[in-house]
Amino acid sequence: MAEAALPGARLERRDALLGLALIAPTVLVLGAVIVYPLLSAIYLSLFSLYTPTLEGHWVGLANYRAVFGSGGFWSALATTAVWTVGTLTLQVLFGLAMALLLHQNILFRSLARSLVLFPYFLSTVVAVLVWRWLFNDLYGVVNHALMAAGIIDAPVSWLGTMPNAMLSIIVVGAWKFFPFVVIAILARLQTIPEALYEAARIDGAGPVSRFFDITLPQLRDVLTIVILLRTVWDFKEFDLIYLMTGGGPVNGTRTLPLIVYQQAFGLNQMGLAAAHAVAMMLVMLVFMLAYLRRAGGRVA
Template sequence: MRDRHLGAILLLPSGVLFLTLLAFPLGYGVYTSFFDIHLLERTGTFVGGRNYLWLLTNAEFWSALWLSVLWAGGTVGLQLVLGTAVALLLHQRFAGRSLARGLVLFPYMMPIVAVVLVWMLLYNALYGVVNYLLLQTGLVSQPIAWLSKPGSALWSVIFVGVWKYFPFVVVVVLARLQVIPQELYEAARIDGAGTVARFAEITLPQIRDVLVVVALLRTIWMFNNFEVVFLLTGGGPLRGTLTLPILVYEQAFAIYEVGKGSAIAVIMFLLLVGVMTLYFRLFSAEPE
């Protein structure tokens, strides 16, 4: 009995912290989503599910949802591929490996404002390095306004998101690679397995669980990511990069419709809960 009470007492501070930092803001967000609240007014009017009905019948919401899926899916998929490839490279022995491992973290450590400023200069249609290299190699015949057209703007911000955050994948995958028993590779070499076979039969199964966890975390973080797209394009051009976090910001802080902004945030939360539930159902079962 004493041990049980002691455990409850020791868990009390973390429980209070959880309620203060997570449960209360989440509950209050759900509460405000049922009200017509203006940011500059002290009180709001209860409207029930009207804000959610507005979302379901609003074409801009569905467009932002689709663009958010493209943004999160594109960045996460490319981060996993690039991060795994770089981790495999940095796992090999070569001169300067320690320096390379340090440098690969540079994008992740850079402040997001600095990252956006650098890439806006690189993407500049008149004097940007990206257009200069493409013109010099003959891949394009005229400069491309990367951030001025909806299609190119979306892929441009996806590329920046990949460049900024792929080092996280590198660190996690590299840590897993370093604890794979080398005896497995030695036995495979004796059996005549080549590089591709060793990767497919040993490396990939060994890092599979890590990749799944990283994919889940990166999906949550990128789906909620606001700063990269907002600072690069502000959701434009022509709403071509308008994601749900930007739509929440616009509703709540640009036109002061806090209730509608909260409703969008609640929908985002429910979507991510659905993704997490699917993840646990697919990957949490113990292998037989």
């Protein structure tokens, strides 16, 4: 019996080795690009470091006391929340509306479907340059158009005053990232069986009923995932805000990623920057856990 079982056992061991060999590259790459930087950020956050030389000394949790004790972190967290909620809401509403429109049999549908991706693929630097020009208070098209339409009497400083600056970045963020929402929702819309709508028509549901009774429930899963993902991505958005306003006016649009950058490369406080980054990560962990539960639940 034992002899008979031997070849099978050897085969199993070989399978196990093969399994390890196949998963090893993934583990190594993830370790190098995720686990190592994460651990090193946590490690750095326990030091007072001068960025250009990375020289400094151990301060323990002093950086964290500074982070949580200062008003800067909390106001930046609030700013980040305003930016995230604002831009995400616009992205989802506009993305949903656009996806529903592109799902209809409209003229030039495939052309429109390609064009809608344009903002998402455009480099942020280029997009921001164009938007800054549009928003310029002296020669910007936005002011010109609003004045021509008689909505405003004098040019408005879109990026230099609050709350205009926040509104501006929220709008540009929504413009830049709504195509992601469109793609995800459009893909789901196309898989909703037509028979459901036909059954609903026979059952007496009008267009509004059909949207709320069939389309929206069918989109619930994809909306949840899209919102979670975009929350995480908007929360840590850096380049768009930095290039649009640099965090100003004063600290009006200074979100958490901007503080991290400012501490690390403006004030050369790498240790404090790392502490800010770790604190920010803790906030994001909430969303990530929600996402993982959602994604894990779907597999199960």
